[in-house]
Amino acid sequence: MPLIIDSHQDIAWNMLTYGRDYTRSVYETRRLEAGSVIPERNGDCTVGWPEYQRGQVAAVFATLFAAPARKKEVGDVIQYADYETAHRLYREQIDIYRKLADSHPDKFRLIASAKELDSVIEHWSQPVKDDEGHPVGLIYLMEGADGIRTPRELAEWYDLGLRIIGLAWAGTRYCGGTGEPGALTEDGRNLISAMMDYNFILDLSHMDEAAALESLDRYEGPVIATHSNCAALMRGAETNRHLPDPVIRGLIERDGVIGLIPLNSFLKVGWLRKSGSRREEVPLDALIAHIDYICQLAGDANHAGIGSDFDGGFGVQSIPLELDTIADLQMVGAKLLERGYSEADATNILGGNWLRFLRKHLPG
Ligand SMILES: [Zn+2]
Numbered sequence: 001m002p003l004i005i006d007s008h009q010d011i012a013w014n015m016l017t018y019g020r021d022y023t024r025s026v027y028e029t030r031r032l033e034a035g036s037v038i039p040e041r042n043g044d045c046t047v048g049w050p051e052y053q054r055g056q057v058a059a060v061f062a063t064l065f066a067a068p069a070r071k072k073e074v075g076d077v078i079q080y081a082d083y084e085t086a087h088r089l090y091r092e093q094i095d096i097y098r099k100l101a102d103s104h105p106d107k108f109r110l111i112a113s114a115k116e117l118d119s120v121i122e123h124w125s126q127p128v129k130d131d132e133g134h135p136v137g138l139i140y141l142m143e144g145a146d147g148i149r150t151p152r153e154l155a156e157w158y159d160l161g162l163r164i165i166g167l168a169w170a171g172t173r174y175c176g177g178t179g180e181p182g183a184l185t186e187d188g189r190n191l192i193s194a195m196m197d198y199n200f201i202l203d204l205s206h207m208d209e210a211a212a213l214e215s216l217d218r219y220e221g222p223v224i225a226t227h228s229n230c231a232a233l234m235r236g237a238e239t240n241r242h243l244p245d246p247v248i249r250g251l252i253e254r255d256g257v258i259g260l261i262p263l264n265s266f267l268k269v270g271w272l273r274k275s276g277s278r279r280e281e282v283p284l285d286a287l288i289a290h291i292d293y294i295c296q297l298a299g300d301a302n303h304a305g306i307g308s309d310f311d312g313g314f315g316v317q318s319i320p321l322e323l324d325t326i327a328d329l330q331m332v333g334a335k336l337l338e339r340g341y342s343e344a345d346a347t348n349i350l351g352g353n354w355l356r357f358l359r360k361h362l363p364g
Contacts, residue, residue, distance in 0.1 A: 002347040003058040003124055004329055005354035007259035007307035008141065008205075008227035009047060011062045012093035014311050015100075017077045018042060023104055025050040026325045043273075043315015047326045049107050052136045055327030058124045058351065059111060059137030061164060061226055061259075061307070064093040065144065068170055083149055083173070090147030094160050097138055109135040112161035114362045121355065139358070141203065141226060144169035144177070151194035158198045163362060165195060166203030166226065168211065175215075176208030178241045183210040184218075192219045201361055204228075204251065205259075205307070209244050216250035222361040223251060225258045227307030229266045230293045237269045245297070252298045257353045259307020260290045262329075264318050273318050284320040288335045291349060301345035305353045306332060 014020040018038050020029060029045040051057075066089040069081040080086035101108045111117050120137040128134060141164040142148075148157065148165075157165075167188055168177030174191055176182025184192070192215060195202065199221050204212040205228040216223060231242035243251075243258065251258055264271045267286035294304040310319070310326055322331055329350070336346040348356075 001056045001330060002333060003056050003121065003351045003355075004306065005351040005358075006057055006060045006310075006326070006329070007224070007257070007305055007354060008261075008309045008312070009060045009062060010065055010143075010309070010312040011047075011060070011100075011138070012096040013063065013065045013078060014042070014047075015096055016093070020045065020311070022047060022100070023049050023107055039315065042311065042313060043317045046310045046316050046319065046324070049133070049136065051325040051327040053133040055325075055330050056124070057136060057326055057329070058121060058134065059117070059139060059354075061141040062097060062138040063141050063143045063312075064090045064147065064162075065169070066090055066147065067144075068146070068172075071170055080146065083146055086146040087149050087153075090142065091160075094140065094162075097140065101138065105135070106132070107135060109137050110161060111137040111139045112163060112362070114359050114364050117355075117358055117362060139163065142166065143203070143206070144172055145174050145191065146172045148191065151191050154191075154194050154198060154200070158200075162200075164201040164203055164224075164226070166205055166207070167191065167215075168206040168208070170206075171208075175211035176240075177206045177211075178208075179239070181208045181210070181240055183208070184214045189218065195219070196221050199361065199363075204243075204247060206241070208240050209247060212243075212247045213250065216247070216254065222357070223254050223256045224357070225251060225256070225307075227259050227261045227309045227312075229261055229290045233290055233293055234266070234269055242266070248294060248297055252294075252303050255303075255357075257303055257305050257357045258294055259305045259354075260287060260294070261307055261309050262287045262319050262323060262332075263309060263314060264320065267320070273314070281321045284322040284331060284335055287320060287332065288339060291332070291336070292339065295341075295345075295349075301341060301348055302353055302356075304349050306350065 026048040171180030174188035264282040
């Protein structure tokens with residue numbers, strides 16, 4: 001079974017907002033949360049360490065995330081009304097990940113270099129006894145850059161192990177974002193120019209098209225989209241959340257990778273979660289169509305990946321019908337083979353493309 005690298009999971013946000021313990025299995029978490037408000041607000045859990053093992057999920061991009069206070073619907077725990085608070089909230093999530101890795105070194109490992117990445121991948125190639133498993137690598141991803149107070153602060157974030165920065169979630173002081181269109185601001189231009197000094201990886205997901213295109217022009221470092229689908233397959237969706245073709249083309253030209261999201265509302269225009277069950281079903285083939293769209297534009301299978309965003313504000317009720325937990329992402333590989341992709345291509349899309357990209361751009 002190929003290894004999976006998943007380019008987006010809000011692990012710390014779930015731990016802080018819902019008290020989720022990701023060393024537990026999905027089923028244990030569902031049992032513990034049954035009857036609470038959590039399944040109603042965030043859906044039934046889809047991520048847990050035993051399921052990472054079952055699905056061979058070797059590494060995930062683990063977000064640092066806080067929402068601006070004007071976005072009331074996101075929950076009330078990790079919100080900021082000013083940049084000092086944003087900084088503190090983002091910084092605290094580094095501590096959450098450190099504690100998680102320190103207290104469960106057999107289960108989670110922090111990755112900030114190609115060497116640390118290779119050590120985790122090497123572990124996954126070794127046989128393990130029944131009751132043991134492999135450590136899941138966590139690569140920090142800052143989603144929304146309002147936690148960075150000045151470009152000078154990048155040195156501190158780099159020392160903490162941060163390697164990937166997305167400037168937007170909603171709009172930030174740096175650029176327009178989801179639901180809040182706009183170009184790069186002067187602060188945004190200064191920030192990306194400072195990011196070059198450290199070769200930070202720039203995540204264009206959530207950035208408005210104008211900001212993303214200008215960033216592709218200006219930023220000479222590595223560029224990716226960790227969790228976005230293709231706007232061309234979502235015609236009629238009234239959102240700037242999906243990637244327009246010019247942004248996809250720019251990412252491909254720069255040898256970037258795009259993590260596609262198996263989230264029903266990002267696969268079928270107008271899909272809405274009905275409380276409780278999955279009454280409006282979306283097949284996994286809808287995700288494959290987005291992966292295939294990237295591969296057709298690229299003329300190869302080297303630029304598509306999976307950025308599940310699982311548990312990131314939604315649960316099992318909002319993902320394609322064939323999927324129950326993160327372990328089932330392996331079905332994406334089987335679907336690609338059915339569609340005529342080679343084994344090598346499917347392996348690259350599940351994890352190989354992210355692996356190649358990270359080996360190239362993380363420091364040695
Ligand atoms: Zn997001």
